Amino acid sequence: MPSYLTRVFDAQAGVRTQRVDAPDRQSVAAVLGVAPQHVLEVQELGAEAGAGTGAIASARSRKRFPLQLFSQELAVLLDAGIALLEALNTLREKEASESVRQALNGVIASVEQGQPLSTAMRAQPQAFDELVCAIVAANERTGQLSAALAQHAKYLAWVDGLRARLIAACVYPVMLLSVGGAVIMFLLLFVLPRFAGILDGLNSDLPWASKVLIQFGSTAGQHPGLVLGGMALLLLAGYALWMNAALRLRVQAALWTMPGLGPKLRVLALARLYRSLAMLLASGVPVLAALRIVQDVVAAPWRPAVAAAAAQIENGQRLSEALESQDLATPVARRMVRVGERSGEVPAMLERAAAFHDEEAARLTELLTRAINPALMLIMGVLIGGIIVLMYLPIFQLVEQVQ
Numbered sequence: 001m002p003s004y005l006t007r008v009f010d011a012q013a014g015v016r017t018q019r020v021d022a023p024d025r026q027s028v029a030a031v032l033g034v035a036p037q038h039v040l041e042v043q044e045l046g047a048e049a050g051a052g053t054g055a056i057a058s059a060r061s062r063k064r065f066p067l068q069l070f071s072q073e074l075a076v077l078l079d080a081g082i083a084l085l086e087a088l089n090t091l092r093e094k095e096a097s098e099s100v101r102q103a104l105n106g107v108i109a110s111v112e113q114g115q116p117l118s119t120a121m122r123a124q125p126q127a128f129d130e131l132v133c134a135i136v137a138a139n140e141r142t143g144q145l146s147a148a149l150a151q152h153a154k155y156l157a158w159v160d161g162l163r164a165r166l167i168a169a170c171v172y173p174v175m176l177l178s179v180g181g182a183v184i185m186f187l188l189l190f191v192l193p194r195f196a197g198i199l200d201g202l203n204s205d206l207p208w209a210s211k212v213l214i215q216f217g218s219t220a221g222q223h224p225g226l227v228l229g230g231m232a233l234l235l236l237a238g239y240a241l242w243m244n245a246a247l248r249l250r251v252q253a254a255l256w257t258m259p260g261l262g263p264k265l266r267v268l269a270l271a272r273l274y275r276s277l278a279m280l281l282a283s284g285v286p287v288l289a290a291l292r293i294v295q296d297v298v299a300a301p302w303r304p305a306v307a308a309a310a311a312q313i314e315n316g317q318r319l320s321e322a323l324e325s326q327d328l329a330t331p332v333a334r335r336m337v338r339v340g341e342r343s344g345e346v347p348a349m350l351e352r353a354a355a356f357h358d359e360e361a362a363r364l365t366e367l368l369t370r371a372i373n374p375a376l377m378l379i380m381g382v383l384i385g386g387i388i389v390l391m392y393l394p395i396f397q398l399v400e401q402v403q
Contacts, residue, residue, distance in 0.1 A: 025123045065127040068156035075149035103127035138284040169365040180380035192217030269299040271357040278350035
């Protein structure tokens with residue numbers, strides 16, 4: 001019998017992790033004696049060691065699964081009065097991707113066996129994250145599933161739009177660095193070695209910077225493969241360091257402390273936190289469970305603060321007090337959440353707070369365009385111009401000696 005590592009929501013103890021032996025994933029909730037919607041995550045322990053590349057393939061397939069389109073189309077079909085199982089079969093029939101069809105086949109098979117939709121989706125973690133599973137679990141018995149799915153699709157569209165704006169703002173700097181790097185490599189590997197051969201006899205009369213540059217040119221001309229191999233190793237080392245999760249966290253934390261850029265990144269992360277919380281609370285998920293769920297959704301530097309806020313709410317504090325004490329509330333959000341607590345409209349106020357901070361995305365792209373792009377152009381110009389000046393400086397000195 002396989003073993004599973006589960007994360008289960010308990011109204012008294014919060015989210016707990018427990019190992020359980022069960023015939024299959026669908027039987028985990030019954031073995032634990034809890035409702036299926038309270039099982040937040042199920043991971044098979046035996047499959048983790050036996051499928052080394054399976055985890056990578058699972059992560060890749062999750063990226064390929066069109067979760068936004070799935071939520072949007074399923075909401076439309078349910079709104080049209082089509083039964084859930086028929087709607088799922090309709091989505092499977094129109095799908096051309098084999099990985100997506102396999103995920104839908106798993107969901108349909110579980111639903112046909114009488115499992116709730118949320119349990120069927122949790123059995124396909126490569127396609128459905130905990131956020132959408134919690135939303136479905138909270139709404140599948142209330143008749144508001146289509147509205148909740150439509151809201152989830154809207155949320156994913158907002159996240160994708162924000163990501164697209166930031167990527168578009170980074171395209172020009174990346175192109176500038178790529179072209180500038182290619183020019184520098186051309187100068188160092190092809191032009192400079194020829195200058196080094198011509199000016200080799202003038203080394204004693206050259207500035208130290210020109211000597212270093214010419215020496216590099218001579219080495220590059222004699223061993224171009226060695227130079228290219230060394231640069232390739234540097235790129236691989238940089239890639240390996242970037243793949244280190246701890247290093248990425250440090251880089252992200254450093255970006256958040258930068259003047260000008262840091263505050264905007266923090267506000268954007270908070271806007272995503274507010275939207276996620278608003279969507280879960282509007283779906284009927286309790287505040288404590290919602291915070292436990294969004295802990296894996298928010299940016300990594302905020303996760304300890306979200307966990308601490310959840311612990312404070314578990315001890316009886318209000319949401320506004322917990323967010324404020326953990327520096328998770330901007331002045332606008334703090335006042336809106338307080339108003340929502342008095343009026344009973346916390347989800348709507350969180351949504352308004354997130355919409356208020358959406359302007360920061362436009363300001364961030366403007367900052368990238370107006371500040372970072374000119375700075376990169378200046379840096380590349382200084383590097384390329386410095387190499388050219390150091391190359392031609394010996395020629396100028398030679399002309400002066402001849403005159």
